[in-house]
Amino acid sequence: MTDSATSGATADTDAHESHHERSQWPVVSAIGAGLLYAGVALFLLGRATDVIPAIVGAIAGVVGFGAFVAGLVGWLNQAYLAGYWRNQASARKRRAYRATMILFLVTDVATFAAGFTYYVFVRIGGWPQDLPDVLTSLVLVNTVLLVLSSFTLHFSHAALENDRRNRFLALLGVTILLGVAFVAGQVLEYYEFVVGEGFTLTSGIFGSAFYGLTGLHGLHVTLGVILLGIVFWRARRGQYDSDRDTSITTVSYYWHFVDVVWLILVLMLYVGAEITV
Incomplete structure (x- = not known):
């Protein structure tokens, strides 16, 4: 040249x-x-x-x-x-995309940290004794679904890097289905609490903490499903290979972050509600 x-x-x-x-x-x-x-x-x-x-x-x-x-x-x-x-983006530009996603997740940590800090303060204060039983089998199922989706996404990306395109698409599709199932499970949980038990956002300090934190996380999962859907649509058009996978990497960062936040939320909110002092 x-x-x-x-x-x-x-x-x-x-x-x-x-x-x-x-x-x-x-x-x-x-x-x-x-x-x-x-x-x-x-x-x-x-x-x-x-x-x-x-x-x-x-x-x-x-x-x-x-x-x-x-x-x-x-x-x-x-x-x-x-x-x-x-x-095709240069190596410098691909690094910039990944770094931008990491910086976004760092700021998102602050968002969730504010919610968790609020929960800790109300937990230390006067704690209501008539709490609903939030630690149900549905929570356990949802947790399994979300954790499993992180594994399917990881192995989907690994399949792409090994040029196993069909496996990549299949596991990516499974990841999206698991994410949709999680969101549906959370909607079902809300329905059972609101309609079945009368436990709503205005049900005291625990109600505001519960729906505030789980709703914020549910919003993040919904966005993650949208991002995964876009990635899947692009993948179906053949726009990824082992050398062009920056979008998959950045979306994977986001999805794994949402998974970790959920595990912390389950321990603090769902399991924590069962602990009385």
């Missing part, structure tokens, strides 16, 4: 990467996430007081979630799908 051709290719790569860095989609996702959190807060405020109708918060939350997902999809399309067959 001549110097001029090399310079042209470098310029094209720099322009492509610069275009990604100027993307408006992360801003859309950030606004959507902020609106989602605000909507949840307004919904809870509306349920507890007459200051604002709860429906306003619900609508804001739905719109925020839609904007958040739209931003992610737009960002994905611009950064990965558009010109996918013409461009």
Whole structure:
């Protein structure tokens, strides 16, 4: 390759990467996430007081979630799908993608840490004695499903690295099904608590802690299922191989993080509720 051709290719790569860095989609996702959190807060405020109708918060939350997902999809399309067959990210750019996901997860640790800190403070204080039995067989089943999904995702990625494409797709599909089953199990759990036992978000300090933490985690799992679905869709189009798997790596980071958080949540919230002092 001549110097001029090399310079042209470098310029094209720099322009492509610069275009990604100027993307408006992360801003859309950030606004959507902020609106989602605000909507949840307004919904809870509306349920507890007459200051604002709860429906306003619900609508804001739905719109925020839609904007958040739209931003992610737009960002994905611009950064990965558009010109996918013409461009390949450099090793430096792939490292940057992985580092960005790790930094995001570090900030997410702070989000969950705030919730766990709240739980510890209310746990140390006056603890209600008439708690519902939250440590049920459904929790154990959900835990097994989520832990198993981390293994299937790991071995799916390993299969791709060994050029076993059919195994990669099959295990990735199983991972998505396990994630969907987990979310369905959590919805069933909420239904049994709310309808069957009358245990709701407004059922004292434990109710707010329980639904706040499990709901936050459930939101993360739902997002993870969406991300895995996008990865599966791209995989079906043949857009991954052993040398082009950055998206799978970053989504795996996220999914394993969600799995670890769930194990901590089970120990602190579900098992912890059974301990009386």
